[in-house]
Amino acid sequence: MIFHSLIFLVFFITTTIVYWRLPHRAQNVLLVAASYFFYGYVHPWFLTLIAMTTIADYCAARGMERWPSRKRLMLGLSLAVNLGLLGFFKYFGFFVDNVHVVLALFGLDVPRPALAIVLPVGISFYTFQELSYTIEVYRGTLRARRDFIDFAAFVCFYPQLVAGPIERASRLLPQVESPRVWSWPAARSAAWLIAWGYFKKLVIADNVGVIANKVFSLDAPGFTVLWAGVFAFAMQIYADFSAYSDIARGVARWLGFDLMVNFNHPYMATGPADFWRRWHISLSTWFRDYVYIPLGGSRRGRARTLGNIFITFLVSGLWHGASWNYALWGAYHGVLLIVTRLIGGVRPKTAGRTRSDAWAVLEPLQVATMFVLACIGWLMFRETDIHMLLRDLSLSPWTTTLVDREVGRYLFVLTAIYAAPLWLHDIWSVYIAPALRPRDDEADWSWRAVGQALLAGLALAAILVFRSQQSLDFIYFKF
Amino acid sequence: MLRRVLAAGVLLSVALATPLAWRGVLALWGPHDADAPPSYLPALESHRPRRPFNAGAVDYVRETEPGYVTIGDSMAGRIDPEVLAELAGVPVVPLPLNATGPAYWYLVLKNWVAASGAHPRLVIIFFRDTLLTDVTFRLDGPYRPPLDEAAHEREPELNDVVAARTSGPWHRVHEAVDAVYGVNRAREWIAPRLTAWPAHVVVDGAHAQARLLDRVNAAFTLDKLRPIAQADLEAADTREADFASHVQASVLPLMLNVAREHGLRLCFVRVLRRPLDGQPPPESPELQRYVADLRAYVAREGADYIDDRDDPELVKLPYGDGDHIAREARTPYTQRFWTKIQRLTP
Numbered sequence: 001m002i003f004h005s006l007i008f009l010v011f012f013i014t015t016t017i018v019y020w021r022l023p024h025r026a027q028n029v030l031l032v033a034a035s036y037f038f039y040g041y042v043h044p045w046f047l048t049l050i051a052m053t054t055i056a057d058y059c060a061a062r063g064m065e066r067w068p069s070r071k072r073l074m075l076g077l078s079l080a081v082n083l084g085l086l087g088f089f090k091y092f093g094f095f096v097d098n099v100h101v102v103l104a105l106f107g108l109d110v111p112r113p114a115l116a117i118v119l120p121v122g123i124s125f126y127t128f129q130e131l132s133y134t135i136e137v138y139r140g141t142l143r144a145r146r147d148f149i150d151f152a153a154f155v156c157f158y159p160q161l162v163a164g165p166i167e168r169a170s171r172l173l174p175q176v177e178s179p180r181v182w183s184w185p186a187a188r189s190a191a192w193l194i195a196w197g198y199f200k201k202l203v204i205a206d207n208v209g210v211i212a213n214k215v216f217s218l219d220a221p222g223f224t225v226l227w228a229g230v231f232a233f234a235m236q237i238y239a240d241f242s243a244y245s246d247i248a249r250g251v252a253r254w255l256g257f258d259l260m261v262n263f264n265h266p267y268m269a270t271g272p273a274d275f276w277r278r279w280h281i282s283l284s285t286w287f288r289d290y291v292y293i294p295l296g297g298s299r300r301g302r303a304r305t306l307g308n309i310f311i312t313f314l315v316s317g318l319w320h321g322a323s324w325n326y327a328l329w330g331a332y333h334g335v336l337l338i339v340t341r342l343i344g345g346v347r348p349k350t351a352g353r354t355r356s357d358a359w360a361v362l363e364p365l366q367v368a369t370m371f372v373l374a375c376i377g378w379l380m381f382r383e384t385d386i387h388m389l390l391r392d393l394s395l396s397p398w399t400t401t402l403v404d405r406e407v408g409r410y411l412f413v414l415t416a417i418y419a420a421p422l423w424l425h426d427i428w429s430v431y432i433a434p435a436l437r438p439r440d441d442e443a444d445w446s447w448r449a450v451g452q453a454l455l456a457g458l459a460l461a462a463i464l465v466f467r468s469q470q471s472l473d474f475i476y477f478k479f
Numbered sequence: 480m481l482r483r484v485l486a487a488g489v490l491l492s493v494a495l496a497t498p499l500a501w502r503g504v505l506a507l508w509g510p511h512d513a514d515a516p517p518s519y520l521p522a523l524e525s526h527r528p529r530r531p532f533n534a535g536a537v538d539y540v541r542e543t544e545p546g547y548v549t550i551g552d553s554m555a556g557r558i559d560p561e562v563l564a565e566l567a568g569v570p571v572v573p574l575p576l577n578a579t580g581p582a583y584w585y586l587v588l589k590n591w592v593a594a595s596g597a598h599p600r601l602v603i604i605f606f607r608d609t610l611l612t613d614v615t616f617r618l619d620g621p622y623r624p625p626l627d628e629a630a631h632e633r634e635p636e637l638n639d640v641v642a643a644r645t646s647g648p649w650h651r652v653h654e655a656v657d658a659v660y661g662v663n664r665a666r667e668w669i670a671p672r673l674t675a676w677p678a679h680v681v682v683d684g685a686h687a688q689a690r691l692l693d694r695v696n697a698a699f700t701l702d703k704l705r706p707i708a709q710a711d712l713e714a715a716d717t718r719e720a721d722f723a724s725h726v727q728a729s730v731l732p733l734m735l736n737v738a739r740e741h742g743l744r745l746c747f748v749r750v751l752r753r754p755l756d757g758q759p760p761p762e763s764p765e766l767q768r769y770v771a772d773l774r775a776y777v778a779r780e781g782a783d784y785i786d787d788r789d790d791p792e793l794v795k796l797p798y799g800d801g802d803h804i805a806r807e808a809r810t811p812y813t814q815r816f817w818t819k820i821q822r823l824t825p
Contacts, residue, residue, distance in 0.1 A: 006649040184483050188490070195494070218698075219705045225698065388705075406681060406691055407698045413677035453490040457497020464498055464656070465665045466673075 001041040003247045004201055011038065016254055024179040028153045031176075031255070035158035039122070046120045049085060054155045056081040057130045061137040061144035071138055078134040082127045089119050094322030122162030124319060128286055130155055133169035135290055142170055150176050159251040163244045165262040165282035172257070180256025188449060190253035195456035197246030198463055200422065205240035206468035207418045208232040211411055216382055223395040224408025227375070231412060234371075234378045235419040238267065241280070265426040267374070270366035272336040275374060287316050306341065310334040320381070325389060329380040336373060418466075501665040509668045530627035532590075536574070540595035545572035547820075548592055550584045551605030552617075553577040554750045557804045558605075562813040569600070576625055578701050580617030581610055582637060585730035585737075586629035593741040600824040601783070602738070603746045607802065609720045609769055611747065612729035614644050622701075636733050643728035720765045722772035735780045746823060747777055748816075751787035752802045754794045783823050790815065 001008050015034045019027055040047040060078035064071045103109075133154070136142035145151045153176045160167060215221055215229025245262035252259045262282050269275035276284045292312040298305040310331065317330015383389040400408075540548070546569025549555050555575035564571040574587050584604055592602055610616050618626070618641070630637075639650075646653040657663055678688040726732065738745045749770070752760050762770075770786070777784045787793050796812060797805040804812055 005647065006652055007647070184487065188487070191494075214699050217704050219703060403694050403698070407695050409681045410677050410691060410695055413680045414674075417673070417677065449486075449490055450493060453493040454497060457494040460494060461498035461501060461660075464660050464662045465501060465669060 001038045003244065003251075004198065007041075012251060012254075019255060020182055025149075027180070028149050028176060031153045031158075032149060032156060035153070035156040035161060038158040039156060039161055043120070049089075049120055049123065050126060050156055053082055053085065053127065053130055054152050057134050057155070058145070058148055058151050060134050062146075064134075064137050065144040075134060075138040078131070082131055086123055086127045089123055091318075091322045125164050125166055126155060126161060128166050128283075129169075129172075131290070132166070132286065133173070136169055142173075145173065145177075147177075157252070157257070159248040159255070159257075160259055163241070163248070164280075165245055165248065165260050166286055167259060167282065168286075171260065175257050182256065186253050186256075188452065190250040192452045192456055193246045193250035193253070195459045196425075197243040197250060199459035200239040200243035200246070202463045202467040203459075204418050204422055205236050205243060207466065208415050209236040209240070210468055211415055212236050212382070215411070221392075222404030222408065223397050223400045224405045225411065226379075226392055226395060226408075228408040228411035228415065230375050230379045230382070232415040233382045234267075234375050235415055235422065237378065237381075238263070239419070239422055265430050267371050267423075268367055268426050268430045269370050269374075270363055271370055272333065272340050272373070275370055276333070276337070283316070283319070287312050287319075291315055306338045309337050309341070313337065323384050324386060325380055325384050328389075329377055332377050332380055336377075498660045502661045505661055505664055505668060509664065530624050532631060533628040536587075536591045536629075537595045540572055540574075540592055540597050543570050543572050544597055545570045545599045546601075547571045548597075548599045548602045549573045549575055549605065550587050550592075550602065551575045551748075552579045553803060554607055555603075555605035557750065557809055557812045558603075558816060559809040559813045562810050563817060566814065566817045572599075575605065578617060578622060579625055580614075580622065581606070581612075581730045582614050582618050582641070583622075583626050583629055585637065585734050586626065586634070588734055588743075588745075589737045590629055590631060593737050593743060598742060600744065601746050601820060602743050603748055603820070604734070605748045605750055607750055607752060608766060609725075611731050611773065612722060612725040614640050614729050637730065640728055640730055640733065644725070647728075720763070720769035722769045722776070726776065731776075732780075735777075735782060738782065744783070744824075746783035746785060746820065748785045749787060750802065751790075751793050753798050757794060759788050759794060785816075785819055790819075 001011065011034070015030065019030055019034075022030060036047055036050075039050065057078050060074045060081075063074040063077075067074070133142065133151075137144050145154075150173070154167075154169065154173045157167075157172065157176075209232070212229050212233035215225055215232065218225070221229065242263040245259075249259045249261075260282055262280060264278040264281065266275055266279035269278050292308055295308040295311060296304055297308060311334075313330045313334030314327060315330070317326045317328070317333075320326045320329070379392060380389060383392060546567055547563060549558055549560065549571070552575060555573070556577075558573070560571040560573040574591065576583065584606075588602065588604075592599075604611075614637075642650045642654065675688065675692065678691045682688055682691050734745065737743070754760065774784050774786070792815060793812070796808040798808075799805045
């Protein structure tokens with residue numbers, strides 16, 4: 001089931017009404033049932049996978065507590081089940097293709113197995129979420145849960161099941177286990193989050209996505225058209241993915257849960273490190289805690305630190321998809337971070353900063369530079385054909401034709417029109433809103449609430465008329 | 480509690496009432512109904528100029544009085560019309576067009592063949608796998624101009640089918656919402672402005688702007704696309720194949736209705752896709768079920784069905800690019816095809 005469908009709205013309203021009439025324990029049972037219905041709506045067989053990993057991780061964690069001497073074995077079992085299934089469904093075809101290429105280099109023409117493996121939606125997300133649980137139990141920072149229903153609800157919690165945010169067990173499980181309380185202010189802010197998410201998905205992402213798809217279907221785009229397409233994709237992926245996170249957070253809030261912020265205005269970042277503190281935060285912190293730090297983090301000297309950064313980003317790239325362009329994208333961001341560290345002079349952190357120092361003058365330039373660097377990365381991310389990617393990267397702005405320049409500029413402007421609300425929202429949130437006096441969100445009735453309702457109405461008006469008729473899937477469904 | 484529920488109700492009403500502003504905007508600045516541009520199908524993307532209906536095609540079919548008519552995309556190119564005409568001893572009218580989809584095939588059947596009043600022995604429609612029930616296949620973008628030539632000013636049946644397919648079983652709800660807020664009129668009014676406005680920013684002068692919009696459309700024509708997008712490999716994903724859930728949101732029932740109303744006999748031909756290692760390509764269980772359901776449905780509705788996968792000899796024919804058979808294979812294919820349709824129309 002997808003968020004931007006009427007069937008989801010009916011499902012959500014019905015389950016939410018029933019949910020709040022039930023006691024806590026029954027709420028969790030309903031959450032599991034509703035989440036399984038949501039996840040298995042199109043492909044019921046996907047449920048066997050999630051059920052299998054849920055049982056395996058529940059047993060593995062319980063085993064760790066029961067037999068402390070076999071903790072490592074239990075963790076190994078959990079890793080084997082989770083990463084084994086992820087590896088088979090996501091990377092088997094990639095592995096076979098590459099083995100075939102290598103064998104062909106040695107003159108061996110081995111026939112490829114004709115297997116059409118369907119990637120279960122969300123497997124990368126819930127696998128990582130479950131792994132956070134077994135790893136934390138292994139480390140002793142979390143106790144194994146006895147209540148299977150609570151644990152199953154944590155694994156399959158439908159608002160964030162298929163595209164995150166990837167919640168940590170230490171954050172979400174206590175919320176599952178505690179009684180939830182209905183809150184009108186939370187419901188109101190959730191409604192706004194949901195409306196804003198739908199606007200971003202249906203008006204911005206789907207419309208600029210059509211432009212990006214057109215450009216990336218061209219056989220030989222010129223320089224300007226190509227980068228207009230990359231710009232469109234940059235806006236599409238941000239609007240699309242952050243929309244999913246916002247809708248997920250809004251829906252969860254209606255159910256009494258508080259999910260983590262997954263995007264913190266990433267295109268306002270002033271450098272690569274800042275970008276990764278703002279983009280897909282739940283994944284980047286997961287990799288920091290479960291890959292980078294176990295590799296040694298920054299504790300083992302400068303060279304090792306840089307190597308660890310590179311490995312972490314390479315693996316992060318491959319997490320996104322079984323294709324070399326994703327590995328290249330990850331490596332590119334790893335190199336950007338390494339270069340930033342080596343240069344060292346650029347202020348690495350902007351979150352929570354004061355803007356009164358001399359550096360603030362340079363900030364717009366830093367933001368613009370980082371956006372261009374991110375766009376180069378998005379080209380690698382979007383272009384799955386390596387030959388086309390090399391061609392694209394070799395294009396020169398000095399060899400464009402007049403038609404290419406005109407068409408490219410047209411596409412830039414069209415993308416900018418659709419994406420303008422996103423930019424305005426980011427600029428408002430980062431540069432203006434923090435300076436304003438905080439408002440009282442608890443009031444039942446306030447001009448702020450009316451303003452939000454009006455804005456939600458405007459979002460609805462825009463969705464009705466400007467929504468793209470070519471409804472595209474959320475991009476991160478395929479990861 | 481009551482106060483909070485009331486406050487929530489008021490806020491919800493504000494949010495739901497705001498889009499009604501579209502009606503006010505249209506009343507003040509929008510077109511009158513009579514000014515609205517004709518559209519047989521709401522544009523699924525940006526506004527583009529429309530080509531005129533090709534009335535010459537109707538005359539051509541009428542005057543030829545064909546024994547057989549072929550419809551489809553490049554898959555129908557495996558028939559050599561001259562060879563077939565020679566074998567059958569009657570004229571053959573080939574109406575296939577490369578890079579077209581089921582919406583185009585339906586429009587050709589209804590607006591050209593049926594409208595001509597001709598009564599061929601058989602109208603043969605070539606398709607691949609699940610495409611007969613995927614009306615969105617090749618519907619917009621570079622595929623729109625051929626549709627223009629086969630469509631009348633309004634095509635409400637096709638519109639309904641597209642709406643049902645794109646909005647799912649809830650399309651009536653979508654339509655009701657659209658009617659309340661005046662969405663379609665607002666969209667038709669605003670779409671050309673939204674398309675034109677960036678041109679105003681990029682170049683000066685009405686002539687230059689019109690030329691730029693032409694250039695934008697020309698930049699994405701079929702010949703500019705990558706081979707994989709162009710070629711006929713890009714057929715629908717058969718893993719999602721489910722005949723029962725898609726047939727009513729497809730042009731297949733419309734085609735059968737047109738045939739019934741005009742006394743035409745239809746024959747649907749599912750072509751053999753590119754063989755792998757001398758064997759027909761593997762089929763998912765979903766596709767096998769789909770084909771069985773399609774076959775039963777077509778038979779029930781009184782049309783004929785030929786599946787090239789049933790003919791083991793066709794695997795031996797050479798293929799060109801994608802799912803196209805090689806040029807030299809057209810004659811042997813047509814000869815084998817003739818033996819099959821002879822049994823249908825002795």
